[in-house]
Amino acid sequence: MTRLGARLRADRRGAAAVEFAIVALPAITIMCALVDLGYRQYVIQQVQDGLDRAARRVTVGTSTTTQQLTTMLKDNVAPIAPKATVFVVPSSYGKFRQVARPEPITTDTAPLGRYNPGDCFTDINGNGVWDADAARAGTGGSDDIVVYVATVTFPEILPMSRLLGWDGVSRITASTMLKNQPYAAQPEPATVCG
Template identity: 45%
Template sequence: MIGATARLLNRLRDDARGVTLVEFGLIAAPLFLTIMGIGDLAYQSYLRSVTRGVLERAARSSSVGTLNATQIDAYIENQMSTINAKNGTTSVVKKSYYNFSRVGKPEKITTDTAPLGSYNSGDCYEDANGNSTYDAAAGASGLGGADDIVYYEVTVSMPRMFPLAKMLGWSETQSASAMTMVRNQPWANQGTPTVRCS
């Protein structure tokens, strides 16, 4: 009986027929996780590319006066409709500025009293967005006028393609944004911001 057991153990020790299945079982989970991760990143890159292309075409049409603000929103929504049909959402931001140096900055202080470098009582400023108050964000909503700089941002959000997010603790939605700035054509004289004093 001991001899038969020894022979069986020797045969099992030398048998390599199931080793491939065991090895595949060890690498299958990391392999599939890597493939899903690459697919997720590739899809996000695709979303960013599509969003950028749609935004560039819309901004170019707007800068020459072909489309107004409402038409731009409709154009972008129409172009993104295939993506949005898969439970996606698209948001559009349009802000106009007097020149490139003012994008994303506070309204320009023209007369500065102590303390210097910050807006306070007695200061004068360029009311770039025409709302009669000093703003830390100078841009005006919309497309502005002739020769103005328009900042566009389009963000698309949608559910992830793979269940990878839940396994890694990521958000279940992914977003892609595209931003661009274009100067409107000089079809008229550019309006200058009004200087206001407090």
């Protein structure tokens, strides 16, 4: 029995297989994660490029709808992520200083500095109600500033996140902001007292 134990300890055949088994799993995991991250970064780049190109087309006229804008972006992403779902939400503003800002209060009552019923405000988006964000939905009109936000959801090419119990779907968001060409006159916003 001692001879058998000594012979097994001295036998080095198969050591490489054991070492490979110890090193292979982490190495393969790291390589798969790098491939997945590289693919994700490539999709992010294509989404941003497609959104920039589609938004530039919209700036020269108002004939492009949100659905057409979404289709343009989907066509740009489809060759590399054919199962991707794409949503584009354009919001327009009259001036750069209005982007993501509330409609300005012109007559302020206590408590000061925030909108209260009875305050007067400049109705930038024309809906007759004070809004914390003065955006109008859609691609806007002549000389408007338009913020485009695209959300793209696509399945991962390797199931790395599914191994950790996640859903295996990547979600990315891209945005760009452009000013429409001055192809028509714009009306001035009205002051509304509520």
